[in-house]
Amino acid sequence: MVKFGQLCSDNSSNRRRTGDRWGQGHHGASRGGRAHQGLDIVCNDGATVYAPFDVKLNGKVIVYTDPKKAAINDGINLSGEGLCFKLFYVKPDKYSGVVKKGQRIGTMLTMQSVYPGITSHVHVQMCDKSDPTKFF
Numbered sequence: 613m614v615k616f617g618q619l620c621s622d623n624s625s626n627r628r629r630t631g632d633r634w635g636q637g638h639h640g641a642s643r644g645g646r647a648h649q650g651l652d653i654v655c656n657d658g659a660t661v662y663a664p665f666d667v668k669l670n671g672k673v674i675v676y677t678d679p680k681k682a683a684i685n686d687g688i689n690l691s692g693e694g695l696c697f698k699l700f701y702v703k704p705d706k707y708s709g710v711v712k713k714g715q716r717i718g719t720m721l722t723m724q725s726v727y728p729g730i731t732s733h734v735h736v737q738m739c740d741k742s743d744p745t746k747f748f
Contacts, residue, residue, distance in 0.1 A: 614693040616664035616747050617713055619734055620655035620720065626748050627654045634730045639743040650700070650737035651744045657732050659720045661702045663711040667692035672707050675700045675735075684721045689739070695747070696739035701732075 618624050629637030629652035636642075637652030655661065673687035687700040688707060704718035711717055723732040736744050 614665065614695060614747055616736075618662055619653050619664055619699075619736070621660040621662070622656050623654050623659075628652060628748070629654050629731045629733045632729065632731045634727050637731070637733060639745055649741045650698075650735045651748065652731075652733035652735055653748075654731055655701075655720045655734045657720055657722045657724055661699065661717045661720055661734060663690075663692075663713055663715050663717050665693050665713045667711050667717075669704065669706060669708050669711060669717075670696075672704075673698045673700065681726050683725045684723055686721060687735075688717065697744065698735075698737045698739065700735035700737065702734060 619626055639651050641648040667690045670689040670691055673689050675687055676685045684701050686703050687698055688702060688704040689698050701721045701723055702718045703721055723730055738744050
C-alpha cells in the first residue's frame with residue numbers, strides 16, 4: 613500500500629493534529645452538523661510543504677467562499693501512486709507540472725491569521741472524500 617512521505621518541513625513523522633479549541637483533525641470528526649472530510653497533518657505557518665511521492669499537479673483548489681478566510685484560501689489538487697488527493701492551506705509554487713518525492717510543492721499558509729490558537733496543519737483530502745488515514 614502507498615504511504616505518504618514527509619509533507620511538512622517541520623514534521624518528519626507526519627504527526628496528526630489531535631484536538632484544539634477548533635476541533636479535531638481526524639477524518640469524520642464533527643464540524644458542527646457535518647463530518648470532517650480529510651486528515652490534518654501538523655505544519656507550522658510558513659513551513660515548506662513537500663511532495664509525499666512523485667505527483668502530478670492538477671490545478672488550484674478553492675477551499676472557502678468566505679472572503680474573511682482569504683489568507684488561507686488556497687490549495688492544490690494532486691495525483692500520483694494511483695491516488696487523487698487535495699492539499700488545503702498550501703500556497704503552491706505552481707499549479708501544474710510534475711514534482712518528485714521530497715521536492716518542494718509550496719508553503720504552508722498562515723492559519724493563525726484566520727483561526728487563532730488552532731494547531732496549524734495541511735488538510736489532506738482524497739478526491740472521493742474517502743478516509744486518507746491508511747496512507748499515513
